[in-house]
Amino acid sequence: MVGFIDDQRGKHGVEPICRVLPIAPSTYYDHLAKRADPARLSDRARRDATLRREIERVWEENYKVYGVRKVWRQLVREGFSVARCTVARLMRDMDIRGIIRxxxxxxxxxxxxxxxxxxxxxxxxxxxxxxxxxxxxxxxxxxxxxxxxxxxxxxxxxxxxxxxxxxxxxxxxxxxxxxxxxxxxxxxxxxxxxxxxxxxxxxxxxxxxxxxxxxxxx
Missing domain, CATH: 3.30.420 (Nucleotidyltransferase; domain 5)
Structure with a gap:
């Protein structure tokens, strides 16, 4: 939704688009501010950003065959304190998955x-x-x-x-x-x-x- 506003704001303006979409202009501008300054992100959002990089690294290093369980176990072995459900949520958001036998x-x-x-x-x-x-x-x-x-x-x-x-x-x-x-x-x-x-x-x-x-x- 934010990406759509980014693409169309020059043609229609932010406020008119937000009147049609279920999003407030303040929400959109807050997203832009956080994107420009990651320090404004919540603790969870910053941690998620770090974990996304690590999850993708583990997945790439293992030939893109690891699923949630193996990625989670590898992160734990490397010293990351992360719940399996968190890994599952982030992998789902990133649209990456393991190979099913x-x-x-x-x-x-x-x-x-x-x-x-x-x-x-x-x-x-x-x-x-x-x-x-x-x-x-x-x-x-x-x-x-x-x-x-x-x-x-x-x-x-x-x-x-x-x-x-x-x-x-x-x-x-x-x-x-x-x-x-x-x-x-x-x-x-x-x-x-x-x-x-x-x-x-x-x-x-x-x-x-x-x-x-x-x-x-x-």
Whole structure:
């Protein structure tokens, strides 16, 4: 966003651009001041800048194959006091990652032939009250005995998980079980007009639970 303002400020001006974008002019000017004088950055921002250089160095020195765990362990061996989650956050921000052995694993595969429900939320995931919009997805975790799949339903109002299930196979049943758990615990009413939103993934028939709207008794 700051880069866009940098590119367009000469043509449109900073204030007009900020009126359209969700950013205040003071925020933009503060960013410019910190960019010109790194001493004005917060302690965390300065430490992140240092760690980014070290993370990239370790990653480059090891042929760009190290992932979060190995980069973190190498930094600790070199005497850096840094949490693994910090390394993960910075590598994600830097868009660098390790090489994954074996065949990449995909949770869902879009089925272009399957009917696609209309987007009832128009990519707007802010709601004024609970039980108006639930979003769901599922992911996987690699273990020594194979993959474990986790389905979850999140209430968009509080970003709280309201239903979840774990399974050793990526089938529709456990995804719908997570939704039914959320319904049982929350008991949304018809007046709430609850919308359940998910992606278009179709692996294991999961398009059956793709975005739909239902009414439930109290």
């Amino acid at each position: 074996g065949k990449p694993h995909r949770t869902t595969i879009p089925d272009k032939k399957a009917p696609c429900p209309l987007d009832k939320v128009n990519r707007e995931f802010r709601v004024p009250a609970p039980n108006m919009l639930w979003v769901s997805d599922f992911t996987y975790v690699a273990t020594w005995t194979g993959f474990v799949y986790v389905a979850f339903v999140i209430d968009a109002y509080a970003r709280k998980i309201v239903g979840w299930r774990v399974s050793t196979s990526a089938q529709t049943g456990f995804v719908l079980d997570a939704l039914e758990q959320a319904v049982h615990d929350r008991r949304p009413t018809k007046a709430m007009g609850l919308v359940h939103h998910s992606d278009r993934g179709s692996q294991g028939g999961n398009n059956r639970s793709s975005q739909h709207r239902r009414s439930y008794p109290v």
